[in-house]
Amino acid sequence: MKVLISVDMEGVAGIVSWLQDEPEHRMITRRLMTAEANAAIEGALAAGAKEIVVADSHNTMINLIPDELRPEARLISGSARPLSMVEGVDETFDGVVFVGYHSAVGTPNGVLDHSYSSRTVAGVRVNGRRVGEIGINAGIAGYFGVPVVCVTGDQAAAEEARALLGPELVTVPVKRGIGRVAADSLHPQEARRRIAAGVRQALEKEAKPAPLVFKPVELEVRFHTTAMADMANLIPESQRVDGTTVRFRHDDYIVAFKVFRAMVTLAYSAA
Ligand SMILES: [Zn+2]
Known part of the structure; x- marks a missing residue:
């Protein structure tokens, strides 16, 4: 094991x-x-x-x-x-x-x-789930x-x-x-x-939780400020949902996760 x-x-x-x-x-x-x-x-x-x-x-x-x-x-x-x-x-x-x-x-x-990131992230949803x-x-x-x-x-x-x-x-x-x-x-x-x-x-124990699978992925990240969302929205193919929320869709969760990390890092530059 x-x-x-x-x-x-x-x-x-x-x-x-x-x-x-x-x-x-x-x-x-x-x-x-x-x-x-x-x-x-x-x-x-x-x-x-x-x-x-x-x-x-x-x-x-x-x-x-x-x-x-x-x-x-x-x-x-x-x-x-x-x-x-x-x-x-x-x-x-x-x-x-x-x-x-x-x-x-x-x-x-x-x-x-x-x-x-306490500094930048106000909320994250993946496939609609908080x-x-x-x-x-x-x-x-x-x-x-x-x-x-x-x-x-x-x-x-x-x-x-x-x-x-x-x-x-x-x-x-x-x-x-x-x-x-x-x-x-x-x-x-x-x-x-x-x-x-x-x-x-x-x-x-015999019965274990099922692996958590997000596929395809719709990632929505809400930032504390519009300036942070402006920076996160520099990611190619990302979409602006509203003033502080940026969305990214992809088939592969690891790609979406790396985009999330990149968004947070970019947003930090506006913190
Ligand atoms: Zn920690």
């Missing part, structure tokens, strides 16, 4: 603010992320995984502490990467696990809710026929994931948002215990 574990920061137990990315908090944050990654690795090993790849997926993607990560896993880190948060996934994997994930921009009581990083990245795994089997993060992320990926998904909520930048969190050790158990259960 081959498993990819994508690890973000915002949904990790004890994390409530991007200030925790600042120098005085950063080592603690890195340790918290690494320990939750290890809990997921432990769960995957208990379920019989023979190959485990961890993708460090927050911001600079150099958060996980390499020599504190369990030695059974390989680590993909650094950015930018073509498949970003799920770099490394392909059709040889049996399942993908999202650790420390968060809800889509605009989610009430979603701890640090955003969708790839998606955040959970849905966008599950679509990449789904492109390769791989299901997302377990999502850990805050309560709002767990609910969003379940609504999108269905009742066979195992979710491990580790904190409940009190607004965007506050939360009631499990102790990190208890969170890790539940993550290990959840990942194990998700990989062992």
Whole structure:
């Protein structure tokens, strides 16, 4: 069994603010992320995984502490990467696990809710469905026929994931948002215990969620300002839906995903 574990920061137990990315908090944050990654690795090993790849997926993607990560896993880190948060996934994997994930921009009581870029992105729809990083990245795994089997993060992320990926998904909520930048969190050790158990259960259970497949793709990205949409609309074949929304249609989800990344990068130049 081959498993990819994508690890973000915002949904990790004890994390409530991007200030925790600042120098005085950063080592603690890195340790918290690494320990939750290890809990997921432990769960995957208990379920019989023979190959485990961890993708460090927050911001600079150099958060996980390499020599504190369990030695059974390989680590993909650094950015930018073509498949970003799920770099490394392909059709040889049996399942993908999202650790420390968060809800889509605009989610009430979603701890640090955003969708790839807080600065620029006000909303994303794929084929009419509102998606955040959970849905966008599950679509990449789904492109390769791989299901997302377990999502850990805050309560709002767990609910969003379940609504999108269905009742066979195992979710491990580790904190409940009190607004965007506050939360009631499990102790990190208890969170890790539940993550290990959840990942194990998700990989062992017979019925797994179906891979999330978007084909053909209609991507709609709403930006915070018209100037940002002006820049995103420079992408060839993109269409302006309204002042702040740009649409892109394609048959291939990976192409659409790369266009999304390019749009966000362009929009950032107008931020
Ligand atoms: Zn992040």
